[in-house]
Amino acid sequence: MWIERKALAAEIPAAAALDTRQLCELLASLGFPIDGVASREGGDVLDVDITANRGDAMSHRGMAREVAAKLGQPLAPLAPPPVAEGAPRVPVRLESPACPLYATALLSLGSGGTPAGAQAFLRALEASAKGLPAVDASNELLLRYGHPTHAFDADRIRGGVTVRWAVTGEKLVTLDGVTRTLASQDLVIADEAGPIALAGVMGGDGTKVTEATRRVLLESAWFDPKTVRATARRHSLHTDASHRFGRGADPAMAAVARDLLVDRLRSWAGATLEGAWTAGSRPAAPARVTLTGDLLTRVAGEPLTLGEAAEALGRLGCTVAAGSDALTVQPPTWRHDLAIPEDLAEEVLRLRGYERIPSVLPPLEGPPQRLSPDYRHRQALARRLAHLGFHQTVTYGFISPEADAAFAAPDNAPQGRTLVNPLGQEYSVLRGTLLASLKAAAEQNLRQGAREVRLFEVAPTYASGTKGPAERFTLGLAWGGTLGGEDYLSPARPVREADLSGIALDLGLAALPQVRTLGEGLFGFEIPVTDLPQAGERIIPAFRPFSRFPSVERDLSLLVGLGQSYEALAGAMRAALPAEVLQDLRCVDVFRHKSLPEGRQAWLMRLRFQADRTLVGAEVDGWMASALAAAEALGAKLRA
Incomplete structure (x- = not known):
């Protein structure tokens, strides 16, 4: 500004x-x-x-x-010449609690114009003067004092003025020349013929002040901030008035701004006051807030006295009553942002000076907490998918109802996940699925020329519940495009559903999830993270220092059956040997020939032993005998 x-x-x-x-x-x-x-x-x-x-x-x-x-210096007094109120010259009815106060006046205009000083002030602030005193005075007062006002051509108003909710489908041509279709949530100023202004946002073209205007009806009201914000957003109509009413105007300024506007029109345009009156009353004052010394010290990070806080808050316009260990504070009518004790403490520090807040690190209490198992599980899952060639993506947690309905579970109704005050229709629902966002991201990459797209996301999705949306972490995966084709040994083929089934098996799922078709040649699935098995123990063994003593290798030539499992034989032999000295056990040769007994083959098993001492032959012979006995228990025999 x-x-x-x-x-x-x-x-x-x-x-x-x-x-x-x-x-x-x-x-x-x-x-x-x-x-x-x-x-x-x-x-x-x-x-x-x-x-x-x-x-x-x-x-x-x-x-x-x-x-x-x-x-710590005084303001210039703001005391416009008082305007005597009388009986309403134009009836004003307030039919909505969104407008509890409406101050107005009726004036006959003279022949004067906007003074040169006021025009220069408006030009300096990039608000060009219109040459109409009623309009220019309203704009000048808005910039000087922050309270929006409006002037209607009184002779174009039919009957009385009513502040009411619009009837769905009513039309209003606003000052920008646009015909707007109103909704039942729009607050309007209306006469007997229909709406003449969007309350707190913009006036109507049918009652605007022109050079032919001879009488004006002034409006200086207080409108509910939420109502004004919603109306401005609904009609994409953001004005100087809606910015101020939408952030919370000062209700105490309504009558004062009316009186200032009357004074301006009298002095600028030689206007004659025909009458002034006020409908309704001010809304309730902001609630008192209690600020304790303990909270003030905690927020400040150093001891501050309640006396210093009371003095600072008083300079900001608050009414302060001091107690033994707390302050009871009544915020001024213009400070809607002072609602909790922390607000007051922050105001004290702001007025005291941010540079006086000590630059010290907070004390650390205890060692860092261990990462939660759920977080470690999600990290391990993301690493595994990255190793499989997938790219992790992050998408918005809000989606449109249409995108949500395409993939969300039938029993997950969007009504329990719809935002009350969304950024827009496309971000109005807490997502119940990841597939809609992954589909959009994958299709965008394919449109940009990517041959193959592998995307995954591990993020919260939401389910409707009786106590509000319930959050759970979900894995979503999308895969599409063309595989292979880089050389003649790997012919190109499209991604198939079976490829995703293989990924599901690799992740350890006992049952395959439902693979969804996201588009032509694009497939995906999603599954709660809790349904995935936990990551196993680390596969890289702990380091053990190498021994400085020599190792000993021995071979066993065994006759085993043609159907013998190598894993079973090797496991039995390892179990029979001391783990601290067995360095390696493996089959180094397989021999099959008609000279061997029928149904038999020869395996040459090589064993290596090493310890932090010199091994002697007798103990190695004993270990070899144990290994042979374990093999013979599975039907193997020592080859002659």
Whole structure:
């Protein structure tokens, strides 16, 4: 947001003593960094970065409050000439709780125009003057004081004014010339003929102020922030008014802004006030918040007194009642972001100065925790699939209802996983499946010319439940394209379902999962991670130092049956020998000939022994006898 230095100094005179660089550093220290400085209309304007939760700071008055709190200096008084209220000249009915307060006035315009100073102020902030005093004054007040107002052509309003919910299908042509079809969730300002404005967002073209306007009906209201945000998003209509109402306007400013607008029109356009009145009342004040000394110290990381906190919060406009060990704080009407004790503690530290927060590492308590078995299982699974040539991908946890319905289980209804306030229709459902996202990623790669695509993802999916969505980690896998074809020894062929079945077997699944066709030549499956077997023990043995003593090798030539299992024979022989000295046992030769007994073959088994001492022949002979006995127990005989 652009802030003009001269206008800021009019709100906080102490700011006039600061040069532009000092003012930029001061605002940055308060959490409002400056994105740039420009020279317009003979003065400097600052491009201030304001976070979304600080709608109160989106004006010169709001920024002046911050500067005044930091400097400990007073603001210029804001006291417009009082407007005497009387009986309504135009009936106003409030039919929705989303608008509890509506201040208005009816004026007859004179012949004056927008002053040159006001036009220069608007140009400096990139808001061109329209040459219509009612419109320019509303825009000027918005930028100075942050409360949106609106002026209707009173002679084009039919009957009274009602703030109500729209009827589904109603039409409204807004000031940008677009015909909008309204929904029942839209809050509108309406007369007897229908909607004349989207409340808190934009006025209607049918009642706009023009050069022919002779009487204006002013609007200065307070609208529910959630309603305004939803309406602006629904119609893709983001205006200066919706940005401020959507972040929470100050209800106490509604009547004040109306009075300021009346004063502007009287002085600029020679307007005559026909009547002023207010419908409804202010919404409830923000709840009191209790700040304890212990919490303040914990957030600050060092001891801070409640007296210092009370003084800082008082400068921010809070009403503070001090107790023996806590402060009871009533936030001002313009600070909707102060709702919990931590908010107050952070405000104390912000006003005190971020540079005073000690730069120390927090104390470490105990050794690092071991990685959970579930996490280690997922990591082992990802490594195994990477070894098999698959690429791990990360996709969004939100998908569209259509994509979810294509692959989610029939009993996993999307209603229990639908977001209340989504970024858009395509991100409105917590995913119940990984296959929809993997399909989109794989098809994108194939369109870009990839011959083969192997993708997998290990991520949460969600199931609808009575207590909200239930999360579980799922493995999703997609494989498609062409295998082989690099040379004549490996002819090209498309990926088949059986290829994925082989992957499932490699992962240790007892039963094959359902392989889904994701597209032409593209297949996939998904399965809960808990259904996959845990990773086994490490296959790389622990290192054992090499012995400095010589090894001893002996051979056994055995006659074994043609159907003898090598694994069974070798295992029996190993079991009969001391593991600490047996270095190796293997078959080094197989001999089959008609000279051997019928149904027999000869295996030459070589055994190697080594220990951390010199071996003697007698003990090696004993080990060989044990190995032979184990082999003979399986039907083998020593070959003569």
